[in-house]
Amino acid sequence: MKTIPLLLMMLWLNSSVLFGQAVPWYRINPNPIESSLNEIVNIPGSNRLMAVGSGATIMYSDNEGASWIISYKPAGISRMTNLNAIHFVNSDLGFVVGNHSTLLKTTNSGASWVDISPAGNMDFLDVYFMDEQTGFVTKYDTVMKTTDGGSTWVQTQLKTWRYYPKHLHFINDTTGFLGNTNGSYYFKTTDGGDSWDSTTIVTDTENISLSAIKFLDENIGIISGEIYNISYSYYLIFRTDDGGETWSEVYSHSFNSIKNIYFFDSLTGFTVGPRIMYDNMILKTDDGGITWHETTLSGYNWCNLNSLAFLPDGKGISIGSYGQIIKSTDWGENWNIGYQRVIDNSKINAATVVNQSAAFIATTTLAGGGVLSGCIYKTTDGGYSWSRLLNLWPFNSLVFVNSDFGVAASDAYGAVYKTTDGGNNWAEHEIDIYNFNPLYLCFINEQIGFVGGEDIIYKTTDGCETWETCLDNYVLNGIKDLTFSDDSTGFAVGYLPDMFLRTGDQGATWVTDTFDVSIFANKLYFINADTGFAIGNKILKTINGGDTWTEVPDGCEGSISFTDIDFPTNQVGYITASDNEETLLKTVDGGGNWAPIGLMETTSTPNALAFFSADEGLVMGDNSIIFKTYSGGMVDVPENQFTETNNFGITCYPNPVANKLIVDFIDVKPNWQLLEFYSVSGELVKKLITSESYSKVSIDVSDLKTGVYIVVSKSAHQINGVVKIVKL
Secondary structure, rough: OOOOHHHHHHHHHHHHHOOEEEOOOOEEEOOOOOOOOOEEOOOOOOEEEEEEEEOOEEEEOOOOOOOEEEEEEEHOOOOOOOEEEEEOOOOOEEEEEEOEEEEEEEEOOOOEEEEEOOOOOOOOOEEOOOOOOOOOEEOOEEEEEOOOOOOOOOEEEEEOOOOOOOOEEEEEOOOEEOOOOOOOOEEEOOOOOOOOOEEEEEOOOEEEEEEEEEEEEOOOEEEEEEOOOOEEEEEEEEEOOOOOOOEEEEEEEEEEEOOOOOOOOOOOEEEEEEOOOOOOOEEEEEEOOOEEOOOOOOOOOOOOEEEEEEEOOOOOOEEEEHOOOOEOOOOOOEEEEEOOOOOOEEEEEEEEEEOOOOOEEEEEEEEEHHEEEEEEEEEOOOOOEEEEEEEEOOEEEEOOOOOOOEEEEOOOOOEHHHHOOOOOOOOEEEEEEEEEEEEEEOOOOOOOOOEEEOOEEEOOOOOOOOOOEEOOOOOOEEEEEEOOOOOOOOOEOOOOOOEEEEOOOOOOOEEEEEOOOOOOOEEEOOOOOOOOOEOOOOOEEEOHHHHHHEOOOOOOOOOEEEEEEEOOOEEEOEEEEEEOOOOEEOOOOOOOOOOOOOOOOOOOOOEEEEEOOOOOOOEHHHHHHHEOOOOOOOOOOOHHHHOOOOOOEEEEEOEEEEEEEEEEEEEOOOOEEEEEEEOOOOOEEEEEOOOOOOEEEEEEOOOOOOOOEEEEEEOOOOOEEEEEEEEE
């Protein structure tokens, strides 16, 4: 286990909190969340909609999706937990399941959660509780039942093969159903879940592969499935009105895949799922599933929609992959976008800063139908808005020598793309279209540059017009990164551990060398000719131009993979991390010591850095996350705003407050507001994003402990209001 032997470093980190510095991070993209959302429910007896998803996400809205309160890592579970399903017994009691055998429980409508997970490391797929004691959880090939609130479990293995049981529900105390068999049968229990029997549907359709199922009562049931063979495929809906004795086909389509079935009442129902190689489709029935029609979805919705739920007034929410949220106000006939993005849904692979407000990023776009593409984007306002410059391949590397001259590379095509006018125009320069996949770029000036990929490094001396091989061997088992510390000295790392290549003659010759400490290196970075870093599963530092390397403390526990590094000054630097609870590290002593600054609330992994100064910068990564800091990632709410008389921009009442707090926005509203609640010590304890222009919002603060809190209202890069409240 790694420890933190850096007392001075931690004193520096903590002093920023103790002395009241920082609203640490502004979420620029996406809003409100980047998680892949798996299921949404309307909590019985309330107007609260609650969704669960990847990155240990639980989020709820009390105002029809206008704003969301997000719980990050509820009950202290790992941020790498994927939450798959949610079920509420009544207005207070609810349960959530996910991978790593995760089972969470709430008794206060989701305001707080308790971890009651049983031992094990299985993917829990679905959950249904009849009351606080009796409930069910599904996992691979198995239904688990408890009658003592989760203290003990009885497992029933289902008689099938490679089965992931989903769509678990009961119509009474004894009769329940399971779907997603991918066969011509579903599972049914008539003894309260003690045993489950497979039931084959009787239909004229052969070779059916069944997925979602929903029974409305003992007689009426709806089930979806697919017929596939070499010549054609169809997606179908079947209905029974005799308890499953016979089934009739009521809908078929070549593209509308049906992943989930939802009924608000006995007549009004919906299905949701992707249109294969296209976008999504929501079907609606007004007669209990006898007939179905397509609804209208507007806007971009390439990524899968997974679930939906409605309130009694006909307002509904459908959620899906990569934070996708769409809304309806007319009982599902029409749907509109309910989330915000400043760039397309992407993985941000690389970033480079060209001046105090301008930067470029290279992305892989997560498009529909399994089609991968990519873009180059540019910001000129410090990251708040982005212009798409080039839309082509997935771009994984990007370098700018100055504000005008830049080069981008994609491993999907053996060429690079060059701009000489700040990204307005790009020219393709072929290297080896069929035999080379360029991965990493390094340019010394506008004429001399290098590109690496596989086990080859190419060099240009005429600004990308021509390329010549300067390394062609398999010593590293593939090139992962390359960089130059000055005009002559360069380094490369690959997939073999402990080894690197170096050149002292601008790439004419390369020699093999080894690190002094064992490392699986991902990236190299030099501050100057002498001082550099190798990052991977460790952080190594050299102060003599790569002749010797020493491991430096990183302050993290467990396995980790460091992915990007940036030094805006010689002393202040940042590193992104994956495969760990920590995602961002910082140094203030030139990289001699590092410590996590875990204040960025994200469910995805950052892997690209772009800092304009020691304190101002962008952290970006998977699922197109973009966060900005003006305080070096540290807490920064000035102490002189912590006064009762210094309220501006917003008003809060009642104050003191016990349960429901009304926040009234005084000034002109932007498209969204970010509300953050801080303790007087500077700790961020609650966060809410309003996704539409509302003059006031109601917030449940019953989960806050008794005490004094600071409410901060923000939009874009600006603080709009600060007010102190007292929680009773």
